[in-house]
Amino acid sequence: xxxxxxDHPGAEVLLQGNEAMARGALEAGVAWASGYPGNPSSEIIExxxxxxxxxxLYVEWSxxxxxxLEAAAAASFAGMRALATMKQNGxxxxxxxxxxxxxxxxKGGLVLIAADDPSSISSGNEEDSRFAxxxxxxxxxxxxxxxxxxxxxxxxxxxxxxxxxxxxxRSVSRLSHTRANVILGELPGGRGRPxxxxxxxxxxxxxxxxxxxxxxxxxxxxxxxxxxxxxxYEGPPKPDLMIAACGPSYLYAREAVEMLGLxxxxxxxxxxxxxxxxxxxxxEHLAKAASVLVAEEIDPVxxxxxxVLAAETGDRIxxxxxxxxxxxxxxxxxxxxxxxxxxxxxxxxxxxxxxxxPDYRRRAAQVVDExxxxxxxxxxxxxxxxxxxxAIKQVLASDDRQGFVVGDVGCYTMGIxxxxxxxxxxxxxxxxxxxMSSGFGKLDAMGFAQPVISVVGDxxxxxxxxxxxxxxxxxxxxxxxxxxDNAATAMTGFQPHPGTxxxxxxxxxxxxxxxxxxxxxxxxVTVCDPYDIESTTAVLRDRLRRLDTVRxxxxxxxxxxxxxxxxxxxxRMHVDENLCRGEECGCDRYCNRVFxxxxxxxDASSNRARIDEVICVGCGVCETVCPAGAIVKETI
Amino acid sequence: MxxxxxxxxxLIITGVGGQGNVLxxxxxxxxxxxxxxxxTVGETFGLSQRGGSVQSHVRVSRNKIFGPLIPEGQAHAxxxxxxxETLRVMASYGQPDIQVLVNARPVQPLNxxxxxxxxxxxEALLDALRGLAAKVWWLNATAEAQGxxxxxxxxxxxxxxxxxxxxxxVEAKDLEEALAEVLADDRLEQNLAAFRRGLELID
Numbered sequence: 109x110x111x112x113x114x115d116h117p118g119a120e121v122l123l124q125g126n127e128a129m130a131r132g133a134l135e136a137g138v139a140w141a142s143g144y145p146g147n148p149s150s151e152i153i154e155x156x157x158x159x160x161x162x163x164x165l166y167v168e169w170s171x172x173x174x175x176x177l178e179a180a181a182a183a184s185f186a187g188m189r190a191l192a193t194m195k196q197n198g199x200x201x202x203x204x205x206x207x208x209x210x211x212x213x214x215k216g217g218l219v220l221i222a223a224d225d226p227s228s229i230s231s232g233n234e235e236d237s238r239f240a241x242x243x244x245x246x247x248x249x250x251x252x253x254x255x256x257x258x259x260x261x262x263x264x265x266x267x268x269x270x271x272x273x274x275x276x277x278r279s280v281s282r283l284s285h286t287r288a289n290v291i292l293g294e295l296p297g298g299r300g301r302p303x304x305x306x307x308x309x310x311x312x313x314x315x316x317x318x319x320x321x322x323x324x325x326x327x328x329x330x331x332x333x334x335x336x337x338x339x340x341y342e343g344p345p346k347p348d349l350m351i352a353a354c355g356p357s358y359l360y361a362r363e364a365v366e367m368l369g370l371x372x373x374x375x376x377x378x379x380x381x382x383x384x385x386x387x388x389x390x391x392e393h394l395a396k397a398a399s400v401l402v403a404e405e406i407d408p409v410x411x412x413x414x415x416v417l418a419a420e421t422g423d424r425i426x427x428x429x430x431x432x433x434x435x436x437x438x439x440x441x442x443x444x445x446x447x448x449x450x451x452x453x454x455x456x457x458x459x460x461x462x463x464x465x466p467d468y469r470r471r472a473a474q475v476v477d478e479x480x481x482x483x484x485x486x487x488x489x490x491x492x493x494x495x496x497x498x499a500i501k502q503v504l505a506s507d508d509r510q511g512f513v514v515g516d517v518g519c520y521t522m523g524i525x526x527x528x529x530x531x532x533x534x535x536x537x538x539x540x541x542x543x544m545s546s547g548f549g550k551l552d553a554m555g556f557a558q559p560v561i562s563v564v565g566d567x568x569x570x571x572x573x574x575x576x577x578x579x580x581x582x583x584x585x586x587x588x589x590x591x592x593d594n595a596a597t598a599m600t601g602f603q604p605h606p607g608t609x610x611x612x613x614x615x616x617x618x619x620x621x622x623x624x625x626x627x628x629x630x631x632x633v634t635v636c637d638p639y640d641i642e643s644t645t646a647v648l649r650d651r652l653r654r655l656d657t658v659r660x661x662x663x664x665x666x667x668x669x670x671x672x673x674x675x676x677x678x679x680r681m682h683v684d685e686n687l688c689r690g691e692e693c694g695c696d697r698y699c700n701r702v703f704x705x706x707x708x709x710x711d712a713s714s715n716r717a718r719i720d721e722v723i724c725v726g727c728g729v730c731e732t733v734c735p736a737g738a739i740v741k742e743t744i
Numbered sequence: 745m746x747x748x749x750x751x752x753x754x755l756i757i758t759g760v761g762g763q764g765n766v767l768x769x770x771x772x773x774x775x776x777x778x779x780x781x782x783x784t785v786g787e788t789f790g791l792s793q794r795g796g797s798v799q800s801h802v803r804v805s806r807n808k809i810f811g812p813l814i815p816e817g818q819a820h821a822x823x824x825x826x827x828x829e830t831l832r833v834m835a836s837y838g839q840p841d842i843q844v845l846v847n848a849r850p851v852q853p854l855n856x857x858x859x860x861x862x863x864x865x866x867e868a869l870l871d872a873l874r875g876l877a878a879k880v881w882w883l884n885a886t887a888e889a890q891g892x893x894x895x896x897x898x899x900x901x902x903x904x905x906x907x908x909x910x911x912x913x914v915e916a917k918d919l920e921e922a923l924a925e926v927l928a929d930d931r932l933e934q935n936l937a938a939f940r941r942g943l944e945l946i947d
Contacts, residue, residue, distance in 0.1 A: 464817015
């Protein structure tokens with residue numbers, strides 16, 4: 109990580125997009141960085157945290173994205189440069205704060221990096237956070253490469269300070285998680301002390317004049333964007349077709365034009381400042397061609413802005429034919445890529461396009477189709493969630509009231525799939541499961557009698573479940589809350605949270621106890637270890653008996669990946685070949701078919717279940733699964 | 745080591761979440777950048793690491809940063825940490841001149857474990873790969889890594905093997921330096937041994 113933080117201006121190093129954005133913030137003299145973890149944004153905060161003590165900046169994982177932005181705003185109000193980072197869902201969480209802050213304005217440069225996830229590679233949704241720019245009247249930058257990501261974040265702080273408002277930077281997974289050469293810039297020297305000027309309050313009222321000020325600030329940003337090095341045109345002076353591209357789609361467009369050999373007919377208008385559009389610059393280049401293909405990811409946001417501009421300037425730049433997501437040349441769902449842009453381009457110019465060697469590709473597709481089964485997502489070997497859902501499954505299956513599980517956001521969302529025995533029947537936003545359970549828990553008066561189990565992770569509990577739990581408790585809703593406490597924000601990379609007792613920069617902090625929060629609401633809490641299937645099942649069965657109020661079970665066991673790195677596991681597992689009766693057993697391969705742990709496989713040659721010693725971590729949970737008792741755990 | 749005669753050179757590193765795909769793509773890219781080459785690595789993180797397929801796209805150029813995704817049908821080489829995943833990428837990214845290194849140790853998909861799908865026999869996988877690639881190295885990297893004390897180092901064994909093929913324009917010493925920069929001190933010796941074992945696997 110020395111590469112990211114080193115004071116070597118001009119050095120060319122390999123940086124991940126997220127590291128490059130962190131570097132850009134350091135070059136801008138950032139004093140504060142806060143965020144909530146979420147793919148693909150997490151490494152920005154983690155990278156800054158590693159540099160925190162040397163560069164004297166404060167870095168925190170905040171409890172949620174709204175608090176992250178508000179806390180960063182405080183640093184800005186006190187004159188310091190501050191950064192808030194999050195994934196697309198986080199922008200929704202902080203939106204109320206964002207639109208208010210945009211009205212009041214800010215002082216020290218305040219930058220919000222939102223990392224979107226086209227193709228939902230690691231998200232519960234596929235959402236375009238760029239709408240927030242228009243909604244909150246804030247300038248928006250869209251970097252294409254790690255180099256530009258660094259440079260744009262650096263610039264965003266200056267712009268934010270000059271216009272007195274927040275500046276948004278939008279990344280996507282293929283930028284945040286792309287490593288490439290980055291040439292470092294200079295790191296600043298010292299910086300001032302935070303001080304709040306009491307003669308200059310930050311308030312939203314009177315709202316109407318402030319609303320006008322937001323428009324004025326956007327005009328100021330637009331004037332800067334007219335001269336921005338982040339926008340350029342490349343291609344012939346009079347192209348037949350113009351591709352307007354932003355983010356990594358610029359690189360895809362460049363490669364697509366080369367693949368089709370259309371360099372002499374096609375121009376690329378590379379746009380890095382996409383809201384507000386620099387109207388003069390864009391109109392001047394749009395005037396060059398009658399046809400425009402828009403290359404961008406997720407929703408047609410740039411496409412709409414360009415169409416508005418074309419409508420307003422049509423008398424000067426001529427009528428345009430637009431191709432993109434609205435015309436069906438590019439899909440509005442899923443991530444882009446060089447092949448997808450090439451296909452759109454080929455269709456527009458009336459050419460056939462098949463990537464690579466068509467005969468070979470047909471042959472390869474046939475072989476793969478015949479031989480290669482899909483690989484579904486699953487809990488890791490030793491994952492405590494598998495054990496928790498196993499216990500829940502046993503209890504619900506033996507209860508004739510048709511109970512069900514309301515899910516939430518984290519690794520345990522995978523309870524919707526066979527790896528979690530399809531137990532989870534709904535999953536939405538952070539904390540939503542507890543809110544919905546609060547609703548289910550009040551339907552009894554109308555005759556609803558199905559027991560509801562609400563599962564929520566430890567980090568999600570702190571992030572958004574507490575208000576919902578207060579709501580449920582106060583309004584006397586009845587359900588079983590199961591907190592799956594694995595001592596980490598696991599899905600996004602094991603980040604600490606208020607229940608872990610450690611900060612992102614490694615300081616020891618006082619743990620905030622989930623039990624005591626529940627206790628303060630007057631709720632009965634039981635803690636159990638999900639690896640102990642027998643007692644977990646017994647506790648679940650008992651607590652589900654009567655649900656006239658909220659009852660809480662905390663299933664506590666560290667994430668297997670964390671435990672594997674720390675203390676390791678207690679057992680060595682093996683299948684007793686004499687007890688396992690293979691396919692002759694009436695269980696029909698119960699352990700494989702239903703339990704589905706990647707470490708417990710089928711050995712076709714011996715016709716027996718077998719532990720894959722490379723994959724099994726030794727959690728011991730599967731011991732209870734075999735009806736013949738053939739799975740044996742030995743204490744190491 | 746070869747000089748860079750493709751523009752760009754496209755390598756896919758593929759495997760299953762948890763096999764250390766990202767680590768070796770990072771080490772390799774560091775060494776390439778150290779040679780003054782423009783290198784782009786598109787990585788898959790997050791949910792895919794929970795048992796799913798994971799790919800890194802490594803693209804190397806003399807003078808230009810390429811996009812993070814290799815166009816379909818344009819991979820020059822595949823470094824496969826798992827046989828099924830290695831064959832899987834051939835459909836989208838393979839072409840007749842592709843060279844393939846594959847770790848022979850399967851990681852069974854959950855649907856195979858559950859008895860709903862079949863994992864092909866070694867010979868069927870190897871035949872299929874040979875039918876689609878100009879050259880295939882079928883390597884027992886996990887077994888070698890187990891012999892050196894930890895199965896998890898199969899990725900480093902494979903990185904060593906890749907280096908020895910001369911497909912990538914880097915030398916073993918560049919990669920050993922990159923490993924030393926990226927790995928914690930207490931893990932370095934063991935991983936260097938794994939890397940050197942990988943070098944020896946290629947004739």
